[in-house]
Amino acid sequence: MTGLFYLPALPELFIALGAMVLLMVGVFKKERSYETVSFLSVLLLTSVLVIINLDYIPLGYAFNFSFLSDDFSNYTKSLILLASIGIIIISSGYLKSIGIVKFEYPVLILLSVVGMMVMVSSNDIVSLYLGLELQSLPLYVLASIRRESKKSTEAGLKYFVLGALSSCMLLYGLSLIYGFSGSIIYSDIANFLSENNSNKGILFGLAFLTAGLAFKISVVPFHMWAPDVYEGSPTTITAFLASAPKVAAVTLFTKVMVSCFPSLIDQWQLMIIFISIASMLLGSFAAIGQNNIKRLLAYSSIGHMGFILIGLATGTLSGVTGLLIYLTIYIFMVVGTFSCVLALRTNDVNIENISDLSGLSKVNPVIAFILSMFLFSLAGIPPLAGFFAKFYIFLSAIESGLYTLAIIGVLASVVGAFYYLRIIKIIYFDENINIFEPISKRMKLIIYVTAIPVILFFIRPSLLTDLAEKAALSLF
Amino acid sequence: MLITNLFFYIFSIITIASACMVIAGKNPVHSVLFLILCFFNAAGIFLILGAEFLALILVIVYVGAVAVLFLFVVMMLDVDFTRLRAGFLAYLPIGGLIGFVMFVELVMVLGTWKLDFNLPTNVLTNELSNTRALGNIIYTEYIYFFQLSGLILLVAMIGAIVLTINHKQTAKRQNIFNQVIRDPKESVKNINVKPGQGI
Numbered sequence: 001m002t003g004l005f006y007l008p009a010l011p012e013l014f015i016a017l018g019a020m021v022l023l024m025v026g027v028f029k030k031e032r033s034y035e036t037v038s039f040l041s042v043l044l045l046t047s048v049l050v051i052i053n054l055d056y057i058p059l060g061y062a063f064n065f066s067f068l069s070d071d072f073s074n075y076t077k078s079l080i081l082l083a084s085i086g087i088i089i090i091s092s093g094y095l096k097s098i099g100i101v102k103f104e105y106p107v108l109i110l111l112s113v114v115g116m117m118v119m120v121s122s123n124d125i126v127s128l129y130l131g132l133e134l135q136s137l138p139l140y141v142l143a144s145i146r147r148e149s150k151k152s153t154e155a156g157l158k159y160f161v162l163g164a165l166s167s168c169m170l171l172y173g174l175s176l177i178y179g180f181s182g183s184i185i186y187s188d189i190a191n192f193l194s195e196n197n198s199n200k201g202i203l204f205g206l207a208f209l210t211a212g213l214a215f216k217i218s219v220v221p222f223h224m225w226a227p228d229v230y231e232g233s234p235t236t237i238t239a240f241l242a243s244a245p246k247v248a249a250v251t252l253f254t255k256v257m258v259s260c261f262p263s264l265i266d267q268w269q270l271m272i273i274f275i276s277i278a279s280m281l282l283g284s285f286a287a288i289g290q291n292n293i294k295r296l297l298a299y300s301s302i303g304h305m306g307f308i309l310i311g312l313a314t315g316t317l318s319g320v321t322g323l324l325i326y327l328t329i330y331i332f333m334v335v336g337t338f339s340c341v342l343a344l345r346t347n348d349v350n351i352e353n354i355s356d357l358s359g360l361s362k363v364n365p366v367i368a369f370i371l372s373m374f375l376f377s378l379a380g381i382p383p384l385a386g387f388f389a390k391f392y393i394f395l396s397a398i399e400s401g402l403y404t405l406a407i408i409g410v411l412a413s414v415v416g417a418f419y420y421l422r423i424i425k426i427i428y429f430d431e432n433i434n435i436f437e438p439i440s441k442r443m444k445l446i447i448y449v450t451a452i453p454v455i456l457f458f459i460r461p462s463l464l465t466d467l468a469e470k471a472a473l474s475l476f
Numbered sequence: 477m478l479i480t481n482l483f484f485y486i487f488s489i490i491t492i493a494s495a496c497m498v499i500a501g502k503n504p505v506h507s508v509l510f511l512i513l514c515f516f517n518a519a520g521i522f523l524i525l526g527a528e529f530l531a532l533i534l535v536i537v538y539v540g541a542v543a544v545l546f547l548f549v550v551m552m553l554d555v556d557f558t559r560l561r562a563g564f565l566a567y568l569p570i571g572g573l574i575g576f577v578m579f580v581e582l583v584m585v586l587g588t589w590k591l592d593f594n595l596p597t598n599v600l601t602n603e604l605s606n607t608r609a610l611g612n613i614i615y616t617e618y619i620y621f622f623q624l625s626g627l628i629l630l631v632a633m634i635g636a637i638v639l640t641i642n643h644k645q646t647a648k649r650q651n652i653f654n655q656v657i658r659d660p661k662e663s664v665k666n667i668n669v670k671p672g673q674g675i
Contacts, residue, residue: 064617108638137632140635176585
């Protein structure tokens with residue numbers, strides 16, 4: 001009966017039920033429904049974050065072995081929750097300024113978070129697919145929530161059509177895997193593969209599965225949608241798209257490859273290495289010519305996904321540990337950078353272009369300093385956290401003998417440093433001075449909370465690395 | 477047994493032929509009609525397998541709702557299909573190449589497949605009816621998937637409402653309570669209007 005036990009899934013149930021209750025609250029509360037619902041959803045996510053990390057919820061299988069919660073899934077769930085809490089908090093000011101105060105916004109984020117948590121703790125291919133759909137469907141809506149803006153509608157539609165296409169590929173691959181292995185549960189598929197190593201049907205399915213998942217984390221050659229969607233969506237949603245769903249999809253990718261296809265590592269390692277190299281190079285070269293901050297950050301996130309996939313390509317414990325460390329630091333950097341960008345407003349409009357940042361160091365030196373720290377960290381300059389993220393990943397690649405991957409990674413990050421430094425040059429040395437509006441307390445809170453770990457990470461790296469290693473251990 | 481086989485081949489041939497017609501047809505309305513024919517024949521194959529619930533769901537949902545919706549969209553939206561096909565020849569070489577590679581791979585996959593000719597004709601072994609057998613597992617073993625699908629539908633519903641509903645603050649709405657509670661003495665005023673002056 002252990003498989004039918006539902007207690008390990010309590011956090012997911014809690015958020016799903018909470019989202020439905022908040023939907024009712026939003027419908028029946030006439031005034032200030034957005035503020036109430038957004039406050040309550042932050043409260044809900046925070047309490048789930050606390051519950052997960054206090055070990056009250058038993059770990060293990062649930063729902064007939066479709067669901068597995070372990071240290072690995074709890075670690076990434078905490079990351080997803082942290083990112084979503086940050087995004088909901090920084091949203092309210094921006095949403096008011098563009099005239100979208102809809103209580104459905106936090107509810108849709110909550111439902112997407114449920115989908116991500118289902119993905120992260122999936123233990124069979126049906127819950128993998130359902131989690132992925134539950135995660136992406138609210139994102140399509142959120143991307144196009146600015147109905148009167150042509151760009152936002154275009155972004156939503158593009159995201160939806162390409163997302164549906166990637167789901168088709170994923171489903172086709174999953175159907176082949178199920179058809180040839182005869183099971184939907186990861187461990188059964190792994191057992192089947194250890195006996196029949198060269199099953200062509202499953203290999204074919206694996207290629208499609210990889211393509212579908214690569215689409216979701218927007219890595220080359222499935223990255224085309226990312227810059228347009230990032231540019232067109234409301235900026236808070238861009239920040240959300242760049243953070244939490246990426247964590248969920250990368251985690252799912254790792255989990256499927258490591259626990260479902262361990263005996264096919266020679267096959268998928270090649271695919272991941274190719275994807276990783278291509279994304280690192282594209283991320284660093286294509287971003288050079290960008291003038292729009294959101295587009296630039298889209299290319300930057302493609303590049304970072306390439307670096308993260310190095311950890312998966314090794315397929316070893318130290319690789320997955322490095323991947324988790326990188327994901328954690330990446331979340332802090334992305335949410336922090338986007339909060340800085342959102343906080344800066346000139347003439348009642350949020351800045352969109354890099355040139356708008358000129359003169360920031362004279363008007364608001366504190367934010368200018370913190371934003372440059374985030375950019376230095378994204379570029380991977382010591383002693384900031386971004387350097388350590390890259391360090392652990394490259395170390396694991398060298399340990400497993402993937403020297404080419406490590407060398408190309410280092411070269412790509414050198415090239416990538418150029419466009420981050422260009423922004424810092426504009427902030428500090430450009431003559432033209434813009435008048436920035438004062439920053440609200442909420443934004444300052446999120447900016448400081450994300451900046452402190454990024455700047456002070458070097459004091460005690462073991463705080464994070466120990467947690468990540470413990471989480472990665474439960475996967476092997 | 478012979479009759480079953482005969483019907484299986486009839487249904488399969490029509491399914492494949494109509495599927496080819498869907499993509500080959502010049503007129504989009506014809507394509508949708510061939511799609512409906514394709515669904516009907518697939519439902520026939522399900523019936524031969526003894527899966528009458530799936531067969532009827534296929535007809536009701538896909539033919540009754542989805543395909544008819546397609547038909548509406550194709551007929552109501554004036555999409556210029558000749559313009560959509562304009563790039564067809566330009567993309568043919570690369571598309572054809574990808575298609576060919578996929579085809580070769582699929583043949584290789586089929587080559588490793590051990591064919592088993594002793595497939596059970598009726599998938600269900602016990603005496604339960606189709607619907608009941610499905611219900612028995614959907615609400616117990618697979619309750620997780622069932623509820624997740626429900627959540628996805630909820631998201632679809634919220635999304636459709638968020639993206640389409642438009643509450644105008646200026647719109648005048650009927651408030652029955654206010655209408656009933658009004659006192660005629662306060663709402664109706666008699667004014668003696670002098671000619672040529674207005675109110």
